[in-house]
Amino acid sequence: MAVTSSVAEAGPRGRLTDHIELGVLSARFGRDLLEEVLNRTGRREQRSRRLPAHVMIRYVIAMGLFSAESYDEVMRRLVGNLRRLGSWNDGWQVPVKSAITQARQRLGPEPVQALFERAAVPLAGPGTKGAWLGRRRLMAIDATSFDVADTPDNVERFGRMGSGPKASAYPKLHVAALAECGSHAVVGAVLGGCRTGERTLAAGLTRTVGPGMLVMADAGLYSYELFTAFAATGADLVWRIGASVSVGHLRWLPDGSYQALIYAPGLTAARRARLAEDATAGRDIPPALARHVRVVEYTVPDRNPDGDLIVVITTVTDPHDIPAVELAEAYHQRWEEESALDEIKTDLRGPGGILRSKTPDLVEQQLWGLLLAHYAIRALLLEAADPAGYDPDRMSFVKGLRVVRRQVTDQAAITP
Template identity: 85%
Template sequence: MTSAVVETAQRPWGRLTDHIGLGVVSARFGRDLLEEVLNRTERREKRSRRLPAHVMIRYVIAMGLFFAESYDEVMRRLVGNLRALGSWDDDWQVPTKSAITQARQRLGPEPMKALFERAAVPLATSGTKGAWLARRRLMAIDATSFDVADTSDNAERFGRMGSGPKASAYPKLHLAAIAECGSHAIVGAVLGSCRTGERTLAADLTSTVGPGMLVMADAGLYSYDLFNRFAGTGADLAWRIGASVSVGHLSWLPDGSYHALIYTAGLSAASRARLAEQAKAGHDVPAELARRVRVVEYTVPDRNLDGDLIVVITTITDPHEIGALTLAEAYHQRWEEESALDEIKTDLRGRGEVLRSKTPDLVEQQMWGLLLAHYAIRALLLDAADPAGYDPDRMSFIKGLRVTRRQVTDQAAITP
């Protein structure tokens, strides 16, 4: 006990900021991993700096944890505990906002993106409740937007919703993301302008999915091309479609679902009918024109008071693998994606708050920091839920955030 206190109280070697840690966040994104992404993105410093790149990566994640705080206050939270522990170098001062901004500019968004792509992997284990269906990992895609600082550069890069007098007050960054339903962890993300359609952004998420997954998405993301693109990864799909999407009924199945064709856009009614007849006769249809799927239709009266029909198409064509009722119940796990995005927008960022970075590169850097902070907290909650046999859905994200924030301050003097 005594030796531990003496060791903690010793003045640290090297630069003070080399001793900045983020508690559980540092455990998730270790120093070796930071050095790897800095090497890969060629952001390693050529000379010694007061705010080295590996420190700035952690600082940007801390900005996500303490979103409402000023830049210099975030730094004070990271190093403030060092003074109380007698580890503060008398010659060292908290960097100014200008110095922090310059260090963020040197870092750029690339290392933050690379760290997310390298570290944000599915978390659920075989025993994680709510994470699996028929040996398939449940995943969900969704998209949302974030208000960013109203500068000319941000407006040019990200655009505004609407035009003229009806244009949005702030430029908006558009985010398409894929989340693991069981853990609520976001494991893939694409950033872009609000002028870029969510289907276009979502197309770049295919690298994050593959065999052994069941990927779900809402009707707004459906297109024939995008559905086929995700199906081509080897993952199974369960996507809702809207009333405007034509399906060609082929045959009823014992569980009340049915086989059908979906069609590429622009086909005439006569062409669709001809392709359906070919499929009913047992002939193959051209993949560029149509695809055989299974359709599950149902209503959810307690959620949808109007009784609108929910139509989900799936690549799982055998009803004995996953029955219609089971698939319908699983599809509503897709709401976990919306919950994950809401945790970022409401709990981390704060409801109605703006990403205040003034330049597009720093906006993207800040967004990757938010995603990394969210991932670290979700990993912490899963680590707590699994050994206890809890469903991670029962774990409070806000409580996890509070624990993480406390550890940022309490463990600031622990060398990573």
């Protein structure tokens, strides 16, 4: 839903353009931060170049903003207004595609990834609507894939889905992501080939979560090992499970949820039953075999007329802390992650588009640039929404993208 004029102009900080000075890239990812990640990754130039590394980081992010444009056109958009700003050197010419590609190869993916990991932090403040359940920040994990250019190197690194005549037309880069539900900001990501399992990739996200978060995931990501790994971070979890997951009922709770055990894989039915008996009797349960959870079961008739049962398990075992109804409502905020990934794949990259870089390192570099571009726009939208008391979910991402594209073009973000 687009922002109405009354909301967009409510207060001096409510307009998108109030938050842009010399381009959203400069404002969000300052020169000092770029120099920090270049130093940390060892990618500072040994000699002066026409396309220095800090310029190329901004260029890679701009590729995410202008995915449909040619490489040299992206550069023209970045520098097109420098003459009016008095920053143009008459001896400087827009580099050709080959020079840009060589500069991207020198940069590599590491500094862009390091910039994302350094800069992409949760955005929601205490008053951000839709971002919290009590004192806990709502987060979600999910996975998706991106088509990449069909080159031998990309096929070798990322692989195709299927095989033989049923193989996918393009190699696919697989991404597991952690998003803040209230802002749609992606704040963690792990990249891999399409034959790397979602759970394997998602395990790398544990370093991005911690206490104070309520992390949600769908049934496809559940495994005892992954649930245990995320719980060990100190974050609270609300994960959906499928019918094949064995749950040992222990006792009912006043809000209609119940205490239960989930089990490590490979245990016999008799062993699971003995563990449930031990837990009911108050005896210690070996964490390598089982763990206590609380189970919430519910249906959503208006969304699912067939009445399929939704079962979620949570580490929040006290119903007085978060009642079952509130947990069920919170779980459906997990869909905000899918909206965030759709913004990246459809609005930024373009529907049906591919990551056109020809080598695996540049594919990964391009994907990190996409994530940074999305993060910058989402940060901008939240900064406009919060002072007006507006829910960031209802801010139009497409409208924000258009504003940022205009500002990057009109207020060049780099000096050659």
